[in-house]
Amino acid sequence: MTVREFRNRDLPELLGLLKTQDERASQRSMTPEGRSIEDLALELGELSPYTELVPLVLEQHGQLAAYVALCNYDGEAFLEGPLMRPELGAADVAPLLERAVSEAKVRGYSFVEAFVDEENVRAQDALAASAFEPFRTTYIYEFRRGSDLTPLSPSRFRFEQGEVDVGVYRDLYRETSDNWATRLAWRDEDLRERFSDPQVSLTLVYQDDRPVGHLELERLPDEGYAEVAYFGVLPAARGQKLGRELLLRGLHEAFAAPDVELVLARAHDDERAASVTLESVGFLLSHGVVAYTLELK
Template identity: 40%
Template sequence: MNRPVAQSHLSQLAELLCWMDEAPERRSLAPEARTPEGLWWEVLAGEDEKAWVWLEAGRVQGYGALVPFWEGAALEGPIIRGGDGRALLEHLVKKARQEGFSTLYAFPEACNRQARALLEQVGFSAEHTTYFYCIQRTDLAYPVPVGYKIERAEPCDPQVYRDLYSRAEDGWSLRLHWTDEELRQHFIGSEVELFMAYTDATGEPVGMAELELDDARAEIAYIGVVPEARGKGLGRALLGAAAEWAFANPHIETLQVRAHDHEKAAQALYEHLGFKQTSTVVTYALELD
């Protein structure tokens, strides 16, 4: 049976999430916490998250949640160890419609055949695939092409950022919906750094890389160059600048990057540099209105 997550479920939910971690074929987007205390703050104390468990013989055997994402909602899970996974997923879709979300997204691991089959059974469609790569501490420095310069942007100018993002990004519009204040808050503090490439002649922004730092891991969350400046090694130089900043922090041990299925050149570059593929995630979407 489906039940909203309660404090009494948290210990078993933490155990279910650890079970999911043990094998790639079980993984989907899920809470980061793995302790009852952490889950209390992440799942129960969060005002925006709505979460449910599937109970079988009184035990937590499934989990799913709705979190705001873009103009709709993202689905955490479905994580199913036993019981009727379709019933839990249909319940989540029903709740998303009741909340008035226009689109529901899901992010299972590509090899998670159970979750992917369930999603497709209730009408989700695969949109694209994202490949994640990781590398240990290494020197990724690369010379900046003649006629350009790369600088760490501090503070972030929302309008400059938004304009560059719209010119450099071929298929994504997520950040274009952020307000000036949301963009400023995103780059405040030491967890997110922005590197921008400019032309020497005019100072026009032509590329950028976003670096996120988290304990022992750094991640390049986004990297892009405008079409007219591509093919000159500028993206490679932005990668090198972000990596150099990340590994200057003695606590950072690994750097993660990502590439979508249409970004063949980026995939080839990461593999050439020694990055190892660690995860492949398929984005699914279901239109609700």
């Protein structure tokens, strides 16, 4: 077997692996989104969504046997894949992962992450054999248009949308979960740009004029779905079914857009209360994604 850089002639075989993955949860991992040769060529080339992309393949008997790509997005390194043919095991793809890790070290990354479906045992075994360690499982939930959606009812809380006070938002974001950190590094102008997007809405909820919770909804009408990016309630305000009210309002808002057929939400494995709240309003568990990390320094 030979490890080498991806070439355009690999596109048809990569597309075949991707279509096989789509049919079987046991083979899913984070991979390119394109599902045509033309879209894949653009995604792996001039229209890559990443700051840097290093796609690699494992070749066996002149055919593409496995794929991994080292990706850089806003300075963070992670892998697409490993995506491999059904007959391959952890030992077979070890050289491919070793090459990806080597590329990450050369670029000076402190760590590299990978994301695979909870049912993709072969990819998990391959990552573990290359010293990657699991650190979190994220559960993806779905609510489809036409499902039983509870009507909104009068509330003793006040819900507001409009111009965002980034200081208030940042405090809520920090205090509603110990696991969230990404947005804390955003500048004020980054947050204002995010919430000025007409497809993004932020709902703040008040109790006695004090902000106690928030829900961020992003609509992707061209893709036919919306996503609850974040929702949370301050610890002191929990136990009043406020999270449930926020989610119901988010669902009603999402489905007010005629092109939205599906709403997605997520909860980490240590956020059992969030999972219970999602299920209480009718979200159904779709799948779990296991995150792996490898420290390089």
